[in-house]
Amino acid sequence: MKLQGKVAIITGSASGIGRGIALAMAKEGAHIAIVDVNEQKGQETLAEVNQYTEGCLFIRDISVKENANEIVEEVVKKFGKLDILVNNAHASRQASxxxxxxxxxxxxxxxxxxPTFHFMQAAYPELKKTKGKVINFASGAGLDGQVTQTSYAAAKEAIRAISRVAANEWGPDGINVNLISPIALTPGVEQWRESAPHLYDAMIERIPLRRLGDPEQDIGRVALFLASDDSNYITGQTLMVDGGSIKLR
Structure with a gap:
């Protein structure tokens, strides 16, 4: 039980990668605050994580600065502390x-x-008390400059930039700030696979391990590592959890 008694906020955790992270952490004893705009899916995920650790909660997210402060306050009021912040939520549309x-x-x-920026600011005082962990999300879209991904790539690289700044500034406080750059078989990707199987197969061929990551077993377990004491001497890093697609130098 690597996260026994730890308290985690996970944004975008009603489905996909966020849900996988919530399940992975709940199974290791963490209390989870599921933060998402989708209340129906959020309540379904809440029922799942509560099978492994009692007292979790769902909070509907509106992406404004005030809401980040309110969410952190609500979580600390319920659990008495905050140990882990996972900024996973993100939406975008492709265009040249x-x-x-x-x-x-x-x-x-x-x-x-x-939201990543505001949640980090809001959570900092509590994370300083617990010497907590921040896990943000990068993307190969930004690292590799993928076509039609201008807005998404720009936002993801901006998240990488502020994560490195926070890692340097918050290191003396005992706070670790790291990033995951994933490739995963999410519900959206599953729909795309059904509609464009030839494009999906071509993508798989470009991944050295020849498969997409499982949101819980592959991405969630790496997030679990970054949230646990096993990663106490790692900060400011981008971990590529993408089957070998991109090798950072």
Whole structure:
């Protein structure tokens, strides 16, 4: 039970990678605050994690600065502390570089970068008390400059930048800040596989391990490692959990 008694906020955890992380951490004893815009899916995930650790809660997220502060306050009021912050939520739409509009940039930064930034600020005083862990999310879209991903890549690289700054500033406080860059078989990818199997197969061929990651067993277990004491001497790093697709130097 690597996270016995630990308290974690996980954004975007009603489904997909966030749900996988919530399950992985709950099975190791963590109390989970599921933060998501989808209440139905959030309540379903809440029922799942409560099978492994009692007293978890669902909080509907509205991506504004005030909401981040309120969510942290609600979690600390219920559990008495905060040990882990996982900023997973992010939405975007694809477009070529020249067709990327301010609206698309606002969507990506408004659901990904700004919530990550505001949640980190809101959580800092509590994480300082517990010498806690922050886990943010990068993407191969930014690292590799994938086509049609201008707004998403920009927001993800901005998240990487502030994570490195926080790792340097918060290191003396005993707070670890790291990132995961994943490839995973999420519900959205499953739908895409059904509609465009030839494109899906071509993508798999470009992954050295020839498969997509499982949200819980592959991505969730790495998040568990970063949230546990096993990673106490790691900070400011981007862990590529992508089957070998991108090798950082």
């Amino acid at each position: 570089f020249v067709e990327t509009t301010q609206e698309l940039l606002d969507l990506s930064f408004g659901t990904g970068f700004y």
